[in-house]
Amino acid sequence: MAFYIKRMTVIGLGLIGGSLARALRRKALVGEVVGVNRHRESLERAVALGVIDRFSTDPEDGVRDADLVVVATPVRAIVPTIARAAPGMMRGAVVTDAGSVKGRIVAACEAVMPQGVDFVGGHPIAGTEHSGVEASFATLFEGSRTILTPTEHTAKDALELVTLVWEATGSTVETMDPLHHDKVLAATSHLPHLMAYNIVKTLSDLENDVQSEVFRFAASGFRDFTRIASSDPTMWRDICLENREAILEMIGRFGQDLQTLRDLVHDGNGDALHQIFSQSRATRDRVLKIGKG
Amino acid sequence: MAFYIKRMTVIGLGLIGGSLARALRRKALVGEVVGVNRHRESLERAVALGVIDRFSTDPEDGVRDADLVVVATPVRAIVPTIARAAPGMMRGAVVTDAGSVKGRIVAACEAVMPQGVDFVGGHPIAGTEHSGVEASFATLFEGSRTILTPTEHTAKDALELVTLVWEATGSTVETMDPLHHDKVLAATSHLPHLMAYNIVKTLSDLENDVQSEVFRFAASGFRDFTRIASSDPTMWRDICLENREAILEMIGRFGQDLQTLRDLVHDGNGDALHQIFSQSRATRDRVLKIGKG
Numbered sequence: 001m002a003f004y005i006k007r008m009t010v011i012g013l014g015l016i017g018g019s020l021a022r023a024l025r026r027k028a029l030v031g032e033v034v035g036v037n038r039h040r041e042s043l044e045r046a047v048a049l050g051v052i053d054r055f056s057t058d059p060e061d062g063v064r065d066a067d068l069v070v071v072a073t074p075v076r077a078i079v080p081t082i083a084r085a086a087p088g089m090m091r092g093a094v095v096t097d098a099g100s101v102k103g104r105i106v107a108a109c110e111a112v113m114p115q116g117v118d119f120v121g122g123h124p125i126a127g128t129e130h131s132g133v134e135a136s137f138a139t140l141f142e143g144s145r146t147i148l149t150p151t152e153h154t155a156k157d158a159l160e161l162v163t164l165v166w167e168a169t170g171s172t173v174e175t176m177d178p179l180h181h182d183k184v185l186a187a188t189s190h191l192p193h194l195m196a197y198n199i200v201k202t203l204s205d206l207e208n209d210v211q212s213e214v215f216r217f218a219a220s221g222f223r224d225f226t227r228i229a230s231s232d233p234t235m236w237r238d239i240c241l242e243n244r245e246a247i248l249e250m251i252g253r254f255g256q257d258l259q260t261l262r263d264l265v266h267d268g269n270g271d272a273l274h275q276i277f278s279q280s281r282a283t284r285d286r287v288l289k290i291g292k293g
Numbered sequence: 294m295a296f297y298i299k300r301m302t303v304i305g306l307g308l309i310g311g312s313l314a315r316a317l318r319r320k321a322l323v324g325e326v327v328g329v330n331r332h333r334e335s336l337e338r339a340v341a342l343g344v345i346d347r348f349s350t351d352p353e354d355g356v357r358d359a360d361l362v363v364v365a366t367p368v369r370a371i372v373p374t375i376a377r378a379a380p381g382m383m384r385g386a387v388v389t390d391a392g393s394v395k396g397r398i399v400a401a402c403e404a405v406m407p408q409g410v411d412f413v414g415g416h417p418i419a420g421t422e423h424s425g426v427e428a429s430f431a432t433l434f435e436g437s438r439t440i441l442t443p444t445e446h447t448a449k450d451a452l453e454l455v456t457l458v459w460e461a462t463g464s465t466v467e468t469m470d471p472l473h474h475d476k477v478l479a480a481t482s483h484l485p486h487l488m489a490y491n492i493v494k495t496l497s498d499l500e501n502d503v504q505s506e507v508f509r510f511a512a513s514g515f516r517d518f519t520r521i522a523s524s525d526p527t528m529w530r531d532i533c534l535e536n537r538e539a540i541l542e543m544i545g546r547f548g549q550d551l552q553t554l555r556d557l558v559h560d561g562n563g564d565a566l567h568q569i570f571s572q573s574r575a576t577r578d579r580v581l582k583i584g585k586g
Binding site: 125145147176180183184185187188191192194195196197198199200201202203204205206209210213214215217226229230231233234236237238240241244247248250251252253254255257258259261262264265266268270273274276277278279280281283284285286287 | 418438440469473476477478480481484485487488489490491492493494495496497498499502503506507508510522523524526527529530531533534537540541543544545546547548550551552554555557558559561563566567569570571572573574576577578579580
């Protein structure tokens, strides 16, 4: 199915927004690309890099006459940005976002959409250790998954367009209820990231004599475990604030399992420990097989 | 400094023991290599692979006339194995182990050494995702670190020999007090591994509707985080039982930090969350720099 977007506005020109613009341009699926950002410098760099054609620092001005508006700002900025941009949106425009939390955001965005403008919640699951428009590249989404979160208010045409856009980048698109999305991501992404941050905090608070050795002998476990603790602090703060309920539930479950594990170590219950470790290994192997399939 | 071992006995012929034998053979630093294992099949495979010259399934018999005895069994088997082998040990022999826990093991091994036989506790920090003598290779220890844990009872000559042996494999050798070793490893290796196991357990106990999605959408965070949860369950059970105190202390500290994190998420304290995430990222970057240095 072919599509062509005459004018696309990308609000929040970082890794995700920049890579989406590059991917669509490379396939000649978009005419003009307008960038909107708070900081003028990254907009100027984006023009120099050929990622966008022109820019505005004002969301309302930047979205004028855009057929598609993609909001790829940090999570907490999505709703206020869309609210500010709303008066400038063209009747018939489709608006989507790229936030890693969906429940509250989708509900709030739907509420501020002007008459005749459709919103579709989106979450491209992609990224690198680098951020910023300079780090963007056209193939970022190839082989990735994108979750779209339509609701009873989502127009079928709008969902279809956003689906085609992400598929054109090489991503596989699936749909999910917004709150269900938040639970799944709390489990697979938010909990692991927060536990990685937490373990680094625990280690950095150790007494000096142990800590210096800890840092020198950081074993492979520590490296693997903490790789994901080097992500953007602002993004993770926002995720914690926006996906509060699902994250609290996952932390609560993890904390209960931790207490059980602690008791088994305390009691020297080798059989029960062996069983937990065997099951976890089997589960992990199964998960990775499913992930590959 | 040159050394030559006329006869070396390796008890527990898996990845570590097999790789050590291969490394020393390749450099012609050892004459005869005798293997001791509970299972005859892996001994026969080890002969076929050229890792050992001959074998015994009886530790006391296997260590006769050996200049160096290396015990590379699972952690819990080290002390009983050395106790069984002790009557066969030659006066002047040096005994070392490769266990990832040292405090209790070193004390117990020193207690069972016959007159004129010296023990040196050791921990080569190396491994792969594979196990067994078939997975062993001569360069496993190149670029690794080995911690030796001499005590006031350790003979200087014995420490020197074991140091030379591990250095000959390409490992960098450092010495550490046995209990200090256990604290450092509890922090850098045992805690991260146990938290990885715990998170997999938490996710596998989720309700079916969420769990199936969790498995399909296992994000990169989950993969990185759980890579270390696929290690050998027996090894981790033994580590929990043998390094109980240090592990309980680390779990306790981690649990307190987790409670703080939970409260900050619950209260929506974005500033404090941002600060924790920023500090953890900075700490991790620092650790990896030190690790590389």
